[in-house]
Amino acid sequence: MKNVALVVLLLVGMTAMAQKGKGNHRGAMKDLTPEQVATLQTKQMTLALDLSQAQQSKIQAVNLENAELRKTKMEERKAAKKEGDAKRPTSEERYAMKSEMLDHQIAQKAEMKKILSEDQFEKWTKMKHSKRNHHRGDKDRQRARK
Known part of the structure; x- marks a missing residue:
């Protein structure tokens, strides 16, 4: 019985340690300035799309414009x-935010x-589409674990 308990304890510990490595990859990006983020994104696009x-x-x-916009929204x-005003937006507010975001994406x-x-x-569109689906897959996997 002692051995079984020890094996179960080890398995739980190993599982917890394995999941500790998984995390938010954006954590490293949040400390960067908008200029740094924009430069990194531009370099990635240059490699992928062979930009002039x-x-x-x-x-x-x-x-840079997008990075600055994201930074200001995040700070807001x-x-x-922090002030305690973080309440769920009303349906009208959600509609306005979603509409604003879609207008920005269209532009x-x-x-x-x-x-x-x-x-x-065409390649950029495919890259954005596959990245979006990849992140959705992460969320689906997280929901399945819960």
Whole structure:
């Protein structure tokens, strides 16, 4: 009986340690400035899409704008949470936020279409789609564990 208890205890401990390594990969990115985030994203896109120097500078500006917007939104949420004002948004507020986000995505897509060639734009669209589905898969796996 003692051996069985010891084996169970070891298995639980190993499982807990294995899951400790999994975590939020954005943790390392949250400490970076918007300029650093934009530069890293631009470099990743340059490698994936083989961007010219002119394209790199235009995409750098787009990525910087997006990074700054994300940073300000995150700081607003943190401030509201700290002040205790972090309550669930009403359905109208959720609609407005979702509409604003979609408008921004449409504008970004149009801007990228101007900057990238047809092949590059197609590849960029596929990259965004696969990344979005990959993150959804993570959430599905997390729900299945609960």
